[in-house]
Amino acid sequence: MTKLSVNINKIATLRNSRGGNNPDVVQAAIDAQKFGAEGITVHPRPDERHIRYDDVRKIKKIITTEFNIEGNPQEEKFVQLVLETKPTQVTLVPDALSQVTSNHGWDTIEHKQYLKDIIAVFKNARIRTSIFVDPKIEMIEAAAETGTDRVELYTEAYAHNYETNKEEAIAPYLAAAVAAREMNIGLNAGHDLDLKNLNYLIRNISWIDEVSIGHALICDAIYFGFENTIQLYKRQLALPEGNLF
Ligand SMILES: CC(=O)[C@@H](O)[C@H](O)COP(=O)(O)O
């Protein structure tokens, strides 16, 4: 079954808005795991506007599930942090410094050699690797040639288009997911997934190994509570009887 990795960036954003340590992101990671999260995701950005590098070190000490660190390995500081904290998985995301949030996947054709080299560095340290990609078959094919363990499908377009036409929204993701499966690479998905669009994604692509969800989940927690919200998301991940594919 698909694992839920809870992205706690937004908890750090709230903390940072006032200084101090409320809410406590380390406690949030402990609680998310207690409430059923099967992983914790963080995406430390170079300006440390939400999760700070030091948070990552502290979270590593309390992790009992899967720890996923996302970021751009072109930032040397990020590579060093990952090698120091040795998470379960590093997700490589090609974000520019000024980006508000992630808005595209890697061009795995253009950057194939670079990705191959950096993936070897992480795999030598026994860290699982995942490459953040747009849902395009040629990007999956080139990703497979880098030696990565997994790819993460960037689901912003799916989430956006789901509102108007869910069959059309899922089509490129299904094709990309089938390609990943044929190439024997693992599959993650994330960005803008929420309680409305999650179940349809999973029913169509049941072999997704992990979804990482932050923004919508933390927003929902304001209304439903953190524990209840994590359980609501896990319920969306539970496939109904029979599987569409
Ligand atoms: C790679 C990805 O889609 C997420 O990590 C997303 O970028 C969250 O990052 P922010 O919390 O900085 O928006």
Ligand SMILES: NCC(=O)COP(=O)(O)O
């Ligand atoms: N990898 C995606 C992620 O960690 C969370 O993205 P979002 O749910 O905050 O859009």
